[in-house]
Amino acid sequence: MSGHGTxxxxxxxxxxxxxxxxxxxxxxxxxxxxLILGALSVGKTEITGxxxxxxxxxxxxxxxAFGATVVDHGEGNWSxxxxxxxxxxxxxxxxxxxxxxxxxxxxxxxxxxxxITATFTGDASLNSRPMGxxxxxxxxxxxxxxxxxxxxLPLTIVGAENPVPVxxxxxxxxxxxxxxxxxxxxxxxGKTVVIEQEATRDHTERMLQGFGAELTVEETDEGRVIxxxxxxxxxxxxxxxxxxxxxxxxxxxxxxxTEGSDVLVPNIGLNDTRAGxxxxxxxxxxxxxxxxxxxxxxxxxxxxxxxxxxxLKGIEVPPARAASMIDEYPVLSVVAAFAAGxxxxxxxxxxxxxxxxxxxxxxxxxxAAGVTVDEGDDWWIVKGQGFGNVxxxxxxxxxxxxxxxxxxxxxxxxxxxxxxxDDGSPIATSFPIFEPLMxxxxxxxxxxx
Ligand code: S3P
Numbered sequence: 001m002s003g004h005g006t007x008x009x010x011x012x013x014x015x016x017x018x019x020x021x022x023x024x025x026x027x028x029x030x031x032x033x034x035l036i037l038g039a040l041s042v043g044k045t046e047i048t049g050x051x052x053x054x055x056x057x058x059x060x061x062x063x064x065a066f067g068a069t070v071v072d073h074g075e076g077n078w079s080x081x082x083x084x085x086x087x088x089x090x091x092x093x094x095x096x097x098x099x100x101x102x103x104x105x106x107x108x109x110x111x112x113x114x115x116i117t118a119t120f121t122g123d124a125s126l127n128s129r130p131m132g133x134x135x136x137x138x139x140x141x142x143x144x145x146x147x148x149x150x151x152x153l154p155l156t157i158v159g160a161e162n163p164v165p166v167x168x169x170x171x172x173x174x175x176x177x178x179x180x181x182x183x184x185x186x187x188x189x190g191k192t193v194v195i196e197q198e199a200t201r202d203h204t205e206r207m208l209q210g211f212g213a214e215l216t217v218e219e220t221d222e223g224r225v226i227x228x229x230x231x232x233x234x235x236x237x238x239x240x241x242x243x244x245x246x247x248x249x250x251x252x253x254x255x256x257x258t259e260g261s262d263v264l265v266p267n268i269g270l271n272d273t274r275a276g277x278x279x280x281x282x283x284x285x286x287x288x289x290x291x292x293x294x295x296x297x298x299x300x301x302x303x304x305x306x307x308x309x310x311x312l313k314g315i316e317v318p319p320a321r322a323a324s325m326i327d328e329y330p331v332l333s334v335v336a337a338f339a340a341g342x343x344x345x346x347x348x349x350x351x352x353x354x355x356x357x358x359x360x361x362x363x364x365x366x367x368a369a370g371v372t373v374d375e376g377d378d379w380w381i382v383k384g385q386g387f388g389n390v391x392x393x394x395x396x397x398x399x400x401x402x403x404x405x406x407x408x409x410x411x412x413x414x415x416x417x418x419x420x421x422d423d424g425s426p427i428a429t430s431f432p433i434f435e436p437l438m439x440x441x442x443x444x445x446x447x448x449x
Contacts, residue, residue, distance in 0.1 A: 012412025017260030038080030043236030109180030276325030319347025393417030
């Protein structure tokens with residue numbers, strides 16, 4: 001699959017204990033939403049701790065194209081002067097969202113109820129992902145969508161001239177779909193309602209409330225019912241972006257499988273809709289402590305201390321937990337390879353439509369490294385080999401997927417032979433400091449000439 005630049009082959013070798021403090025970057029989901037909601041507000045939103053990953057930088061560019069003034073003040077400090085709900089101008093050129101499903105789906109949502117037209121594209125990974133899940137509900141608001149077969153990018157949205165509010169039951173557990181509908185609902189008169197059967201990450205709801213929208217959430221027999229009153233005036237905010245639990249997953253899992261390790265990962269949000277991996281690791285017997293557990297901005301936050309955990313056992317991950325750890329299954333499957341017994345992961349069909357088909361990408365790489373993996377459409381099982389028994393010695397395709405590349409680099413820290421990925425460049429989409437941060441802890445990850 002072709003990417004944006006020259007591929008960066010990378011190799012990870014067995015290393016000594018990992019030690020020290022891992023300050024992971026800002027949360028990707030919250031970074032996108034800070035820029036987007038800032039752009040839809042009146043006044044100047046100030047953001048600190050913004051993730052400087054390519055995905056988020058593409059969203060910043062897009063917000064400028066729709067008329068917001070987005071300024072990088074250095075070191076993760078940004079400001080956004082918004083145009084207000086309904087104030088987007090028509091972009092002069094195609095909006096390129098790079099690798100980011102979150103970026104493109106949320107932005108399509110927030111322009112679809114304005115009388116403007118925009119064309120979206122991305123890299124080879126993004127252009128192969130399903131967009132009908134977002135364009136279908138956007139058409140209910142009165143927007144039109146013209147895409148490639150299967151509703152894929154490049155795709156043009158003609159925004160609704162006279163949008164109507166919508167009640168929509170999400171057919172897949174997806175925070176991106178939910179968010180696209182809510183953002184479209186901002187510029188529709190009346191109440192837009194989203195019903196989701198399984199709770200997915202709730203940053204859009206929390207942040208919309210923070211920016212002053214009238215939004216309620218009710219738990220009912222049908223699921224979570226989110227009701228947004230359209231056409232609010234969103235007011236600029238000051239946002240401190242918390243560190244990303246999905247990025248924390250990599251140093252945490254690396255410490256758990258690397259002999260003698262003791263790593264502290266400070267300031268990680270443990271919002272229920274994001275923290276499923278950490279619960280799962282603890283159930284597997286990992287030595288993972290929540291230190292200094294506290295509340296910040298209404299959300300639980302802790303410093304994670306992860307230590308080498310030689311007695312890991314495979315477990316069945318409850319399917320109801322899937323949405324809260326959907327991005328963490330790749331690295332979990334790596335930890336599972338070193339556990340005793342099977343790790344069973346069910347109800348995870350969504351993994352097949354991420355930046356890559358993550359079940360297929362991980363299964364192929366794990367098998368090449370000597371691990372047995374069984375799989376079906378929406379489940380997979382990793383047969384744990386126990387510490388010291390995982391061969392490694394494979395070169396794996398990262399398929400333009402940052403989490404596949406980072407997972408196999410973590411794996412190489414504990415396999416008997418090194419692990420390679422054909423291209424580590426996608427890591428820059430979400431975790432641009434992955435290599436120096438891991439090196440500082442003691443990992444032996446290098447670029448191959
Ligand atoms: C995200 C939602 C999830 C997740 C993605 C970020 C978000 O995608 O995989 O990395 O910020 O809303 P889905 O909504 O497709 O599950």
